[in-house]
Structure formats: structure tokens, C-alpha cells
């Protein structure tokens with residue numbers, strides 16, 4: 001199959017592109033390198049350094065694709081609060097462009113990355129897909145728009161779409177060290193540097209952490225079986241881990257207790273997150289998730305052997 005991966009220089013996109021290429025597919029990547037790194041792009045794939053907001057370059061990259069995995073976005077809640085229009089353009093308008101470009105394909109199939117942040121203020125746990133969305137940040141609204149455009153393009157234009165709501169994905173190539181770093185790379189980096197781990201709030205907030213290799217397994221299976229769904233689909237495995245518990249596991253893997261520094265909670269962050277994954281299990285039954293301790297070990301290995309600090313995204 002020929003597969004276009006948007007955001008192929010990013011954390012999740014580079015893993016997806018690599019796995020699809022290793023499985024024998026022709027992979028084309030597109031990324032504007034706004035937060036991605038050229039060094040993440042797997043060797044042996046075609047790569048276009050371009051924005052998905054550039055309709056001409058996007059149309060050229062998508063030509064002949066059997067499937068599109070759309071991961072390009074500005075993926076940060078705090079950045080979206082600072083610059084909501086930029087998040088809207090990249091995440092909502094960008095998705096619209098990808099869906100419009102896909103309409104020109106013979107049998108379009110598009111997987112779109114949404115986010116558990118769409119559940120926002122809705123307190124019900126676990127999160128199942130029929131819960132009301134109550135987004136708390138411009139980022140979450142832009143992801144809700146992206147997934148709903150994808151589902152509407154299924155009904156309106158016959159584009160085969162699948163909108164996955166990712167929960168907290170972590171693993172190698174997720175860069176630590178800048179103000180918007182996701183929590184696991186930030187904690188692993190601080191722990192390896194012997195610094196206290198900065199926790200926003202009391203650390204009892206919980207997340208459904210998903211190892212990037214597990215996300216890649218699910219997406220590869222969905223591409224190969226051209227899976228579609230008329231509703232969004234949670235992509236996580238129903239684990240609920242508080243930050244304090246995650247720090248405990250990280251300390252066990254590293255073989256020492258870790259010092260903590262508690263600061264004020266962040267605007268737009270949700271308190272608890274845990275997926276109901278029955279819909280995912282029915283659509284993609286064979287994937288076994290990587291355990292947190294194992295995923296943390298692989299993340300530590302990458303950060304100690306392969307990661308080098310580079311220019312941080314603005």
C-alpha cells in the first residue's frame with residue numbers, strides 16, 4: 001500500500017512511518033518541521049518538507065495514496081492558550097485540507113489523530129466515546145473540530161475515516177527539555193539529570209499512559225485492514241495511573257527514589273483521564289499494550305543513548 005503520513009518528523013508520526021515502511025508499505029511523509037525534527041524521519045521513505053496548509057504541496061504528496069495517517073498538528077495545550085489561532089489553523093483547518101485532498105483519491109481512507117482532551121471537564125470515568133465533549137482549551141476544541149470533520153466527511157463524501165482519540169502517548173523521540181514537554185519525557189529527563197520532578201498540583205491527577213509502539217501497532221493494523229468507524233474511537237488501554245504512581249514506577253526502574261517539586265496547577269489541564277477501550281478492542285482486537293515499566297525503560301534507554309538536545313521549538 002502507499003501511505004501518506006502527515007507529521008512524519010514528529011514523535012508519533014516518525015514511529016508510524018517507520019513501522020509502515022518496515023512492514024513493506026510505500027510511505028510518503030509530509031511535515032513542516034515546526035515542532036518535528038528532520039532526524040526523526042525514517043530512512044528510506046519519501047519526505048516533503050511542507051505544511052499541510054499548503055494545498056498544492058499537500059495534493060502532490062497525497063497523490064496515489066491508499067491510506068492517509070494524519071498526525072500533523074500543534075499538539076500542546078499551553079501553546080494553544082498562548083496562540084489559539086495558530087492551533088486552530090494547524091489542527092482544524094489543516095485537517096480540513098487533508099480531508100479535502102483525500103476526496104480526490106480513488107478509495108480514500110484517512111486516520112485522524114484526535115485527543116482525550118476533548119472530554120475536558122466531563123468528570124465521568126472511564127471516558128467512553130458517547131460522553132459529551134467539554135473541551136477546556138483551544139487545543140481540545142481544535143481536536144474536536146478535526147475529528148468531527150473526519151466523521152462528517154464519511155457521511156457527506158464517502159471518505160473512509162477513523163478518528164482515534166489518543167490519550168497520553170509516551171516513548172522514544174518525545175523530546176524533553178522545553179516548557180511544553182509532555183510529562184513523561186520531562187520527568188525522565190529531570191530524573192536522569194538528578195533534578196527534582198516538577199509536578200503541577202498535588203500529583204493525584206491521573207492519566208491513561210500509552211506507549212508509542214502500542215499506538216503504532218494499532219494504527220498499522222487499522223491501515224492494513226482499512227478500518228473505519230462512524231464515531232470517534234479511544235486509543236488507550238484503560239489504565240489509570242496518577243503522576244505520583246508513575247513517579248514511583250520510574251523510581252523503581254531507575255532503582256532510586258525521586259525528589260519532587262510541586263507548583264501551581266496548569267490552566268486547561270484535566271484532572272483525570274482513563275479510557276473505556278471496548279470500541280477499540282472490537283475494531284482492533286489483537287494488539288497487546290506495552291506495560292508502563294517496560295515503556296519507561298525503553299524511554300530511558302533512548303534518552304540516555306540516542307537523544308541529543310537540539311534547538312527547541314518556539
Ligand code: NAD
Pocket residue numbers: 006007008009010011012013030031032033034035036037050051052053070071072073074075090094113114115116165166167168169170182
Ligand atoms: P509532534 O509535535 O511530535 O508531531 C506533530 C508534527 O506535526 C510535528 O513534526 C510538526 O512539525 C508537524 N506539524 C505541525 N504543524 C504542521 C503543518 N501545518 N504542516 C505539516 N506538519 C506540521 O506531536 P505528537 O505527540 O507526535 O502528536 C501527533 C498527533 O497526535 C497530533 O495530532 C496530536 O494532536 C495527537 N495527540 C498526541 C498525544 C500525545 O500524547 N503525544 C495525545 C493526544 C493527541
